[in-house]
Amino acid sequence: MVEQVRVDAEEVAGALLVSVGLLRRRLRQVPVEGELTLPQSSALARLDRAGPTTASALAKIEQISPQSMGATLAVLEARGLVGRQPDPADGRRVVLSVTDTGLDVLRHRRDARTARLARALSAGFSVEELSQLNAVAPLLERLAQSV
Amino acid sequence: MVEQVRVDAEEVAGALLVSVGLLRRRLRQVPVEGELTLPQSSALARLDRAGPTTASALAKIEQISPQSMGATLAVLEARGLVGRQPDPADGRRVVLSVTDTGLDVLRHRRDARTARLARALSAGFSVEELSQLNAVAPLLERLAQSV
DNA sequence: TATTGTTATACTCTATAACTATA
DNA sequence: TATAGTTATAGAGTATAACAATA
Numbered sequence: 001m002v003e004q005v006r007v008d009a010e011e012v013a014g015a016l017l018v019s020v021g022l023l024r025r026r027l028r029q030v031p032v033e034g035e036l037t038l039p040q041s042s043a044l045a046r047l048d049r050a051g052p053t054t055a056s057a058l059a060k061i062e063q064i065s066p067q068s069m070g071a072t073l074a075v076l077e078a079r080g081l082v083g084r085q086p087d088p089a090d091g092r093r094v095v096l097s098v099t100d101t102g103l104d105v106l107r108h109r110r111d112a113r114t115a116r117l118a119r120a121l122s123a124g125f126s127v128e129e130l131s132q133l134n135a136v137a138p139l140l141e142r143l144a145q146s147v
Numbered sequence: 148m149v150e151q152v153r154v155d156a157e158e159v160a161g162a163l164l165v166s167v168g169l170l171r172r173r174l175r176q177v178p179v180e181g182e183l184t185l186p187q188s189s190a191l192a193r194l195d196r197a198g199p200t201t202a203s204a205l206a207k208i209e210q211i212s213p214q215s216m217g218a219t220l221a222v223l224e225a226r227g228l229v230g231r232q233p234d235p236a237d238g239r240r241v242v243l244s245v246t247d248t249g250l251d252v253l254r255h256r257r258d259a260r261t262a263r264l265a266r267a268l269s270a271g272f273s274v275e276e277l278s279q280l281n282a283v284a285p286l287l288e289r290l291a292q293s294v
Numbered sequence: 295t296a297t298t299g300t301t302a303t304a305c306t307c308t309a310t311a312a313c314t315a316t317a
Numbered sequence: 318t319a320t321a322g323t324t325a326t327a328g329a330g331t332a333t334a335a336c337a338a339t340a
Binding site: 025028029054055066067070071074090091092093094 | 330331332
């Protein structure tokens, strides 16, 4: 009844497993007519942060197979959100980059899912809570890498 | 160059979208021979927290369709981790509850995925970081509900 | 008529395997 | 022989629609 301070890793693991799954499912449900899917949003944002790179490299960062990333990127390319530049030095490589249109989508809240999430955050969370969530995002990424 | 303190909801939304997706994908990848799948783990943990209840109610909490929850619970039942009690007062309702075996799985780290996550947390994160992650889990749940 | 749960079917996301082209 | 990328196929996790039983 006294020792309640200690944070048990097992407990945190369980809580994260459940809450991350829940949030992710909920994000998927947002109706998206003509909008980006979850992996598309993620890949586009990631490509923007990483800068021009190959599909394989992106796949490694996002922890999915190169084939899956290739399929996702193909859709983004068809929509004109990413462009492909063949590497002149190595005929096998194709370097991807975010186009101006893609940047526009990323920067101007054209992504319905992110916009909706942002709205929920603004409406229902305190500045203190927002900053907690903000601080934890990189921890989640690090955790994903180390699991 | 001076105003870097403010936390932008849009930014947090983007960061969460990406990090949650990444962690979730990573969790899925853990090889699970004869182990629980992600939705099974989640449903079992949720049922334990919620106490005996119906499949529909659980589905609502977990934000999936009753049909999907029914399928997940059927597997858990087949493994003897949850039990079904027909409601004597209402012939349509079936009340689910975690069995002793199910409790054992939940309590004794028999779930490979949670165990692995817990190990990564213990090994690579400070007590301060663990407590940050712990504090954020309920925020993520609240966010999932309000999106 | 409304509600609980089941069965049937299909779509999305991801994986593995097999192939082509270049190095 | 090794690497970047593509194509084909399959499995997990969802969803929606249609149905049966009970209220």
